[in-house]
Amino acid sequence: MIPSPSDSPAEPAADPGFLRELWYLVLPGTRLRPGRLVGKTVLGEPLVLGRGPDGQPFALRDICPHRGIPLSCGRLEGGEIECPYHGWRFDARGQCTAIPSLVPDQAFDLTRVKVQRYPCREVQGNVWVFFGRDPAAAPGIPELADVDGRHLGIAESMIFHGPLDHAVVGLMDPAHGPFVHRAWWWRSKASIHAKAKQFAPSPFGFTMVRHRASSNSRAYRLLGGVPETEIVFRLPSIRIEHVRAGRHVLCGLTAVTPLGPRETELHHIIYWTMPWLTVLKPVLRPFVRTFLGQDRDIMAKQQVGLAHNPPLLLIDDADRPAKWYYRLKNEYARATAAGRPFENPVKPRLLRWRS
Secondary structure, eight states: OOOTTTOOOSSOOOOSSSSHHHHEEEEGGGGTTTTEEEEEEEEEEEEEEEETTSSOEEESSSSOOOTOOOOGGGGGTEEEETTTTOEEEETTTSEEEEEOOOOOOOOOOOGOOBBBBOEEEHHHHHHEEESSSGGSSSSOOOOTTTTTTGGGGEEEEEEESOOOHHHHHHHHHHSSSHHTTBBBBOOOOGGEEEEEEEEEEETEEEEEEEEEETTTTTGGGGSSSSSSEEEEETTTTEEEEEEETEEEEEEEEEEEEETTEEEEEEEEEEEEOOHHHTTTTTHHHHHHHHHHHHHHHHHHHHHHHHOOOOOOOTTTTTTTTHHHHHHHHHHHHHHHHHHHOOOOOOEEEEEEEOO
16 A cells, blocks of 8 residues: 555655754663763764752753863863863853863853753653753653663663654554564564554554554563553654553563664663562563564664665554554644644554564
């Protein structure tokens, strides 16, 4: 089935750049250690992240306004960043607090010197940054049900070379598993069978309604009992899988964060309440990295063909989530530009495919 123009991935979103009026997961909180600075480029913007004296994260533009050196090259002392070039200091709000080269009788108003500050929050062990104008008007940071930061088991991040849209579509693709993730511990080509799942609109996205976990996904057997799973996608690029097995819960939070036009970072954070999985963590981590690496490698191969800008086809029903993503993105961009409420374009629907 050839997609209609409104479904086509070749059609640019209403916002030709990134959706900025949303929170993005920038890094797991464990990577932001006290007393250390982390420099990252996110949505094409240079960031320096650190923790203030109260342990809360902050994010500033990673450029010293004096001579342009990245502040992340400096030091974090007493909750303030010291620039490595001339020692200018900035607090967690981006306010300049000291210029060592000034002599006592030189009148200079330090309040005139500021570095751009980005709203920054840590939720359930992950650091999120807002790049737009008004975080109060944006959708809140998603919080996983039945778990908190104490249940965080594994946090992995991996760079994907390719544009955000293709990384997100790969994230929600229900049909690639037996081919991309073919392995003795996950799926085989012979395991393909017909599936039917009910989908429904949910805040700023859609939900695959709770159902029994796929019988051809061997890893679910670790959880015991009869696992049931619900999968949620929401803008800008977040997938949440909530699995219940008896009285225990396993949650996977996956977020694709654009670094630049052709590079993204995928963060995959797994929470669980099963004590035996904590014991198995050193064994499980290599499998998680292998799984993510398979997605990274197939996307790298995809870029070879995409370099020729070919027309792409989306079919029903397997590619319906991808079509929804483009519609959601366009609607959010239009609603934000017009200052009107977001209207979810997704309608309840039963999707059927083989995987």
